[in-house]
Amino acid sequence: MPNFEFGGKSYDVDEEGYLQNPEDWNKEMAEEIAKTEGVEMTEKHWEVVNFLKDYYKEYQIAPMIKILIKEMAKMFGPEKGNNKYLYELYPSGPAKQACKIAGLPKPTGCV
Amino acid sequence: MSETPLLDELEKGQWPSFVSEIKKSAKKNKKAEGLLGQLELSYKEKKTHWKHGGIVGVRGYGGGVIGRFSDVGEEFPGAAHFHTIRVNQTAGFFYTAEALRKICDIWDRHGSGLTNLHGSTGDLVLLGADTDSLEDIFCELSKEGWDLGGSGGGVRTPSCCVGPARCEFSCYDTLALNQDITMTYQDELHRPSFAYKWKFKFSGCPNDCVAAIARSDFAVIGTWRDDIQIDQDAAAEYVQNGLDIQTDLLAKCPTRCIEWDGSLRINNPDCTKCMHCINVMPKALRPGKDKGACILMGAKAPIVQGALLASVIVPFIRLQPPYDEIKGIIKKIWEFWDENGVARERIGECIQRVGLGNFLEAIGVEISPQVVTQPRDNPYIFYEEYYEEEGGEG
Numbered sequence: 056m057p058n059f060e061f062g063g064k065s066y067d068v069d070e071e072g073y074l075q076n077p078e079d080w081n082k083e084m085a086e087e088i089a090k091t092e093g094v095e096m097t098e099k100h101w102e103v104v105n106f107l108k109d110y111y112k113e114y115q116i117a118p119m120i121k122i123l124i125k126e127m128a129k130m131f132g133p134e135k136g137n138n139k140y141l142y143e144l145y146p147s148g149p150a151k152q153a154c155k156i157a158g159l160p161k162p163t164g165c166v
Numbered sequence: 167m168s169e170t171p172l173l174d175e176l177e178k179g180q181w182p183s184f185v186s187e188i189k190k191s192a193k194k195n196k197k198a199e200g201l202l203g204q205l206e207l208s209y210k211e212k213k214t215h216w217k218h219g220g221i222v223g224v225r226g227y228g229g230g231v232i233g234r235f236s237d238v239g240e241e242f243p244g245a246a247h248f249h250t251i252r253v254n255q256t257a258g259f260f261y262t263a264e265a266l267r268k269i270c271d272i273w274d275r276h277g278s279g280l281t282n283l284h285g286s287t288g289d290l291v292l293l294g295a296d297t298d299s300l301e302d303i304f305c306e307l308s309k310e311g312w313d314l315g316g317s318g319g320g321v322r323t324p325s326c327c328v329g330p331a332r333c334e335f336s337c338y339d340t341l342a343l344n345q346d347i348t349m350t351y352q353d354e355l356h357r358p359s360f361a362y363k364w365k366f367k368f369s370g371c372p373n374d375c376v377a378a379i380a381r382s383d384f385a386v387i388g389t390w391r392d393d394i395q396i397d398q399d400a401a402a403e404y405v406q407n408g409l410d411i412q413t414d415l416l417a418k419c420p421t422r423c424i425e426w427d428g429s430l431r432i433n434n435p436d437c438t439k440c441m442h443c444i445n446v447m448p449k450a451l452r453p454g455k456d457k458g459a460c461i462l463m464g465a466k467a468p469i470v471q472g473a474l475l476a477s478v479i480v481p482f483i484r485l486q487p488p489y490d491e492i493k494g495i496i497k498k499i500w501e502f503w504d505e506n507g508v509a510r511e512r513i514g515e516c517i518q519r520v521g522l523g524n525f526l527e528a529i530g531v532e533i534s535p536q537v538v539t540q541p542r543d544n545p546y547i548f549y550e551e552y553y554e555e556e557g558g559e560g
Contacts, residue, residue, distance in 0.1 A: 071221065120359040121360065121361060124359060138357045139353070139357075142226060142228070142357055146225040147225055147226075147227075148227070148228035151221045151222075161219065161221060
């Protein structure tokens with residue numbers, strides 16, 4: 056199994072870099088995972104990641120994108136609750152990048 | 167002895183074989199070679215060696231590339247990453263040889279060289295890319311004017327029949343509508359945010375050459391409202407030339423609305439636009455002049471639940487640029503779906519769950535007789551005015 060090296064320790068990830076054990080996650084590590092995705096974490100990025108973590112904690116599943124968009128709109132207003140905004144923060148897609156940075160399991164895509 | 171005895175079996179017989187094609191590519195391409203080895207192993211062990219899932223993609227897009235990872239990548243390094251790239255096909259599948267050669271050249275340089283023209287959604291499919299080469303492939307395809315298709319829970323690459331480009335029966339310009347819809351919904355196509363997939367398919371006439379009625383969430387099928395056009399002389403010529411009009415035409419009309427007594431008579435209000443008579447004598451019969459399309463919704467293949475055929479939603483709509491009316495309907499449907507859809511539930515299943523009557527009311531489409539399968543036989547439709555009147559009396 057591939058590893059992610061951080062702070063002198065090695066963590067299990069799958070071949071796409073998703074953490075295998077959510078309890079391994081911490082904020083500093085998230086910043087480091089973001090770098091591997093070419094994402095510089097700002098407050099705006101954290102708003103998305105924090106929402107994902109809260110949602111996961113409550114439901115043990117990553118939200119559908121449409122729920123992410125709706126909830127972002129509720130919490131931060133319509134200018135942050137849309138697809139375009141999320142892709143500006145996470146150019147390869149919120150499902151792929153924000154979930155990875157939040158240490159959530161890989162969302163199961165469909166073909 | 168051959169290294170792929172089981173796959174060799176699939177090359178026997180008179181038909182073309184995908185194994186022969188993979189073998190040809192494997193001689194010059196490491197990825198195809200890896201695929202061949204893994205596939206033989208799969209036949210030997212009677213199980214797949216593709217792992218479940220995987221999210222890969224290119225910057226700015228949430229779809230268009232489907233991740234394929236091997237669980238025997240160490241044994242077959244070429245197959246370790248074998249991602250599928252969907253390239254948005256041209257409307258009606260019209261390509262120049264030069265354009266296809268350029269795609270093949272890009273694909274030979276960066277991928278396995280193996281293609282699938284076309285996938286069932288309609289895309290031009292490139293099979294077997296490494297994660298590291300995705301951006302380069304996307305960049306080169308873009309330079310040549312291509313774009314990626316759809317995947318995941320969003321608008322899938324719209325697809326249409328050849329339409330008026332090559333077919334005289336087409337009741338609207340399928341290619342133009344296909345192009346317009348593709349360009350209008352770029353965001354929904356490339357940045358999927360629906361509960362599940364959404365397929366648009368456009369057929370020019372009820373022959374439905376893209377099988378829109380069976381495999382698209384939103385099928386637009388050309389039709390007409392007036393009478394079938396008849397050329398009696400041409401019809402007589404078919405009969406003179408040996409057409410058995412009773413057996414091959416009259417008896418096969420599903421509503422028996424066509425008669426022959428030396429000339430053809432059609433009871434047009436009974437015609438269900440099955441196209442059979444027109445297909446039998448295309449020189450003598452053609453669709454009417456008052457042309458447009460019928461919108462049907464909800465078809466799907468069996469994945470999460472069983473297969474569904476589409477139901478009529480709008481019996482007749484005129485289709486002229488800028489297509490505001492149809493786009494207005496789509497907007498209302500998506501608003502409804504956004505509120506009511508659940509994950510991995512297609513719109514057809516959603517309509518069944520909430521009831522067709524409720525769905526039509528929510529999207530503001532008036533219920534018409536064409537939506538009802540048979541009188542007194544459709545559980546979806548509930549005529550409220552009628553009910554209220556009776557209730558008032560009682």
